[in-house]
Amino acid sequence: MKVSRRVFDASAPEVAPLLLGVELRVGERQVRIVETEAYTESDPASHSFRGQTRRNTTMFGAPGHIYVYFAYGMHWCANVVCGPEGVGEAVLLRAAEPVSGTQDMRLARTSVLADRLLCSGPGRLCRSLGVDGSYDGADLFSDGRISLGGSMGTCSAYRSSPRVGISKGTETPWRFSIVGDRHVSRPRP
DNA sequence: TAAAAGATCCCCT
DNA sequence: GGGGATCTTTTAT
Numbered sequence: 001m002k003v004s005r006r007v008f009d010a011s012a013p014e015v016a017p018l019l020l021g022v023e024l025r026v027g028e029r030q031v032r033i034v035e036t037e038a039y040t041e042s043d044p045a046s047h048s049f050r051g052q053t054r055r056n057t058t059m060f061g062a063p064g065h066i067y068v069y070f071a072y073g074m075h076w077c078a079n080v081v082c083g084p085e086g087v088g089e090a091v092l093l094r095a096a097e098p099v100s101g102t103q104d105m106r107l108a109r110t111s112v113l114a115d116r117l118l119c120s121g122p123g124r125l126c127r128s129l130g131v132d133g134s135y136d137g138a139d140l141f142s143d144g145r146i147s148l149g150g151s152m153g154t155c156s157a158y159r160s161s162p163r164v165g166i167s168k169g170t171e172t173p174w175r176f177s178i179v180g181d182r183h184v185s186r187p188r189p
Numbered sequence: 190t191a192a193a194a195g196a197t198c199c200c201c202t
Numbered sequence: 203g204g205g206g207a208t209c210t211t212t213t214a215t
Contacts (some may be wrong), residue, residue, distance in 0.1 A: 037196070045196070047211095055211070072197050073208030079196085092196055111199080123197045165196050 003148045005141045008063035012038035012082040012089040017176040019080065019091060020155035026129040026146045029101030031119055034181045035094040035189070037163045038174040039079070041087065045169035048088025058137045059088040066146060068126070068136040075123030076132050080140065080148075094164070094175070095120045097183040098128075105129070121185040161189045 001007070003022060008015055016038040024031050039046035047056040047069065058067040059081060067079040067090050079090035096119040098105055105118045105128035119125040126132065131146070140148050157180075160173040164185065177189040 039196075047196080050212085053211080069196085070210070072195065073210070075197050077196060094196085121197070127198090163196070167194085 001152050003150060003152050005064035007152055008080060008082050009084055010082065012040055012091050013174055015080070015082045016091045016174065017155070017158055017160070018152045019093075020158050020176060020178050021150070022152055023099065023149040024093070024096060024129070024146075025149055026131060027101070027104075029104050029129050030099040030149075031096035031125070031129065032099050032150075033093060033096050035096075035175070035177040035184045037092040037094055037176070038082075038089075039092065040083075040089045043169050043172065043174075045163065045166040045172075046088070048090075052088065056088065059090050061085060061137065062139075064140050066131075066135055066138050066140055068131060068133055070133060071123065076126040077122040078126050078131050078135070092122055093125055094122050095177070095183055095185040096125055097181070116182050120183050159189060 016036040019033050019036050022033050041048045048059050052060045062085045063081050065081045067081050068076055071077050079092045081090050083089040098118050108128050118128045138146055158176050158178050161175045162170050163175045177184045
């Protein structure tokens, strides 16, 4: 099925595995998503768990937009907003494989990094693609700077496991990654 | 008003 | 394997 806004009207845990293999384009840089995580309102690990705030407003907006937030005082992280307007759900983009514009990704960093590490983590992914707070709220289906491409649900060889870097909701296996892919954020998902 | 935690990463040992 | 960087949001006095 081709990527379309309609698909993101579903709940995040449904959408998250479907995003594996999908292409994300930012300017001339293009990557293939290999790892995602789902977050919902009833989930204590989610930014939307305690309701809408200034920071997470985009999460409660229309599906198919991108929610970008600042973490640990140093990193940006990007999510695709899911569910109907008014519902705070999103899929965190955790890792991807560089497809084109790889040289630009390398130049976005201070130290030399192996290609397989350029987008192997939510902070690294944003850093390499040049995604920052100015992208928060952008519509992936009409914004000229950033968009999704390719087909959804093409990856059948994926596995789910507990999410990374959270202290609550650790029992929920809402991390999805392509089996055996070298670009995931950590070995043995 | 203060303190702590946080959907992380990088460099050091 | 461990700790520092660095700042916003949330929770506790």
